[in-house]
Amino acid sequence: MKVTVNKVDEANVLVSGxxxxxxxxxxxxxxxxxAGKEMKVDGFRKGKVPPHVVKKLHGDKLIQDAEADALRDLIDTGIKEAGLNAADVLGQPTFxxxxxxxxxxxxxVEISTRPEFKAEGYMDVVPAFDKPTASDEEVDAKLTEIAAQQAPFEKIKRKRMVKDGDMTLIDFEGFVDGVAFDGGKAEKFNLKIGSNxxxxxxxxxxIGMKYEEEKTVTVTFPAEYQSADL
Structure with a gap:
């Protein structure tokens, strides 16, 4: 298979062959x-269909697939000879x-590629800024916060009352004047006590509730709450 590659411009190459x-x-x-190893044809054992029988039954499809395979090989060869990688090719080739x-x-076939360019002068438009700094104490505090967020939870071995700082798993449903409101119900909700x-x-x-205890909690929605109805 003879393949020739010509550069059309900075973003296209022409592959001929x-x-x-x-x-x-x-x-x-x-x-x-x-195909003969997978086909089932009357008069032959499955997987033992001779190639000439397959050609007789599916000749047009075989020709189409054979030409497509050869065309892919030609294009792949052209891309390699052009010194390109698959990631450099944009879109579909144009015949x-x-x-x-x-x-x-x-x-x-013409192949579009990522254009080559040099970024120059961009530093002139970058505004000056002061590089932020952090003290060792601030870094340690942030690392401690991240570690606490990523720490795995373990179920306590003995059933005790809820304390401040505990991570709880609760079911709840909210009511206003005895009527349930939208978004006020959840099951198996993780709530850390004291997280506000x-x-x-x-x-x-x-705080103070026991395992599987049910309780009515009465609260007043703040004036700036996101839902005006509440």
Whole structure:
């Protein structure tokens, strides 16, 4: 297979070549042998269908697949000869020529590539800024915070009352004037007591509860709460 590569411009190359008829025929034979190992045809044991029978039954499909395989090989060869990687190729190739003759297939295909450019002068437009600094104490405090967030939870061995700082798993449902409101219900919700994740007064009333205990918690929604209805 002869392949020629010409650079059209900074972002495109033209790959030209000839796919010899012998290459296509070899691909047809290979594909027919592979298909014969998987096909089931009356009069033959499964997987023992001769290539000539496969060609007779699926000749057009074999030719199409054989030409497609040869075309992929030609394009891959062109990409390598152009010194490109697969990541450099943009989009799908554009066919400029695809002429079938008795001796083979004449092909010309244009491939778009990532353009080469040099970034210059960009530092002139970067505004000046002071590099932030942090004390050792601030770094240690942040690392401690991250470690606490990533620490695994372990179920306590003995059932005791909830204490401040505990991570709890709770089910809850909220009501206003005896009517449940949207977004006020959850099951198996992880709540760390003292995190102030809920509205004021909620977490404090969880302290002292026992395992599987049910309790009515009464709270007042703050005036600046996200839902005006509450």
């Amino acid at each position: 000839t796919i010899e008829q012998g290459v296509v025929e070899a691909n047809i034979e290979r594909l027919a042998v592979q 400029k020529k695809y002429d079938k003759t008795d001796s083979g297939i004449e092909v010309e 994740q809920f509205i004021p007064g909620f977490e404090e009333q969880i």
